[in-house]
Amino acid sequence: MxxxxxxxxxxxxxxxxxxxxxxxxxxxxxxxxxxxxxxxxxxxxxxxxxxxxxxxxxxxxxxxxxxxxxxxxxxxxxxxxxxxxxxxxxxxxxxxxxxxxxxxxxxxxxxxxxxxxxxxxxxxxxxxxxxxxxxxxxxxxxxxxxxxxxxxxxxxxxxxxxxxxxxxxxxxxxxxxxxxxxxxxxxxxxxxxxxxxxxxxxxxxxxxxxxxxxxxxxxxxxTPKPAEIEQAKAIISGLAEANASGRGTVVVDDKLVEHHHVTAAKRLLVQYEMMEELENNI
The missing domain is CATH 3.20.20.60 (Phosphoenolpyruvate-binding domains)
Incomplete structure (x- = not known):
């Protein structure tokens, strides 16, 4: 700002x-x-x-x-x-x-x-x-x-x-x-x-x-780095797959992932998409 x-x-x-x-x-x-x-x-x-x-x-x-x-x-x-x-x-x-x-x-x-x-x-x-x-x-x-x-x-x-x-x-x-x-x-x-x-x-x-x-x-x-974007996507997909198989948590990159981590990951992706849109329209 x-x-x-x-x-x-x-x-x-x-x-x-x-x-x-x-x-x-x-x-x-x-x-x-x-x-x-x-x-x-x-x-x-x-x-x-x-x-x-x-x-x-x-x-x-x-x-x-x-x-x-x-x-x-x-x-x-x-x-x-x-x-x-x-x-x-x-x-x-x-x-x-x-x-x-x-x-x-x-x-x-x-x-x-x-x-x-x-x-x-x-x-x-x-x-x-x-x-x-x-x-x-x-x-x-x-x-x-x-x-x-x-x-x-x-x-x-x-x-x-x-x-x-x-x-x-x-x-x-x-x-x-x-x-x-x-x-x-x-x-x-x-x-x-x-x-x-x-x-x-x-x-x-x-x-x-x-x-x-x-x-x-x-x-x-x-600005989120590419590795952070990939990790966010892995967190979202990882827990979704775990939930589908009846598990409430999953380990991604040696870290325990729970629902609040998915919420944070989705927020990061939304922020990144907004930044990308702005960059493409400046």
Missing amino acids: LYVPGCNKRYLEKAKELRADTIILDLGDPILLDAKIQSRDNVIEMLQERGYGKREVVVRVNDFDSPWGLNDIKAVAPLQPDAILFPNIESKEDILNCIAELDRCGGQDISVMVMIESPLAVLNAKEIASASDRIICMVLATSDLISQMYARTTQDRIALTTSLSLVILAARAYGLSVIDGIHSNLKDTASFEYACRMGRDMGFDGKSLVHPDQLAYANDAY
Whole structure:
């Protein structure tokens, strides 16, 4: 998921060619105050053009209680982006207020994503995730979280591991997608690659990015490898054959396979098919 600043039309145009699954048209914190209105106009133009192909198009609006938040919602809701990303959500009440305003602006059919970027938001992740069936995804803002925790950024991300796990658990408990936070040191590719693989292994669905150069690393980490696809197929067929012969489990590649492994394998294949479709239509 690539953040693209609404203030830069060249970046907005270039994003139409990038191998990102999701483009986040960003009106939020990175935009200078005197560029807020122009950024909104640029994003409106991009939404009207519908030039991002099969990519998911999300708009991150400004804070609900900021001078721009409500007008952002009013401007983009009629243009029906795939989702609205609401920042600084810390409670069930916060997100329900945002959804109510989105509905008043004609966005009843628009999906919602929430940003988790503070200690309070992490502690309230369960109530936020369960607040509405309109919510489809939780997005970590790990840079903000590190600052508010008075923590330090390290390659092993030790300060974040508890928070990451709590948000993943909340998302999975309510059937939501969950996306890891950005990596702001653009030159430290070793740490970024490590963070991508760590996030994948923890259970994240993907990584949010701030620069196109990071796309290759994130795509490589989160795209299933051929061996994983073959193993998933073997798990599904192996247990099906075992069940047909009256056995409830089977051993595949020296590992005991049960029903939950088949569920995970089928999910992996669905993800891979979606990735293949997107790749073929970019």
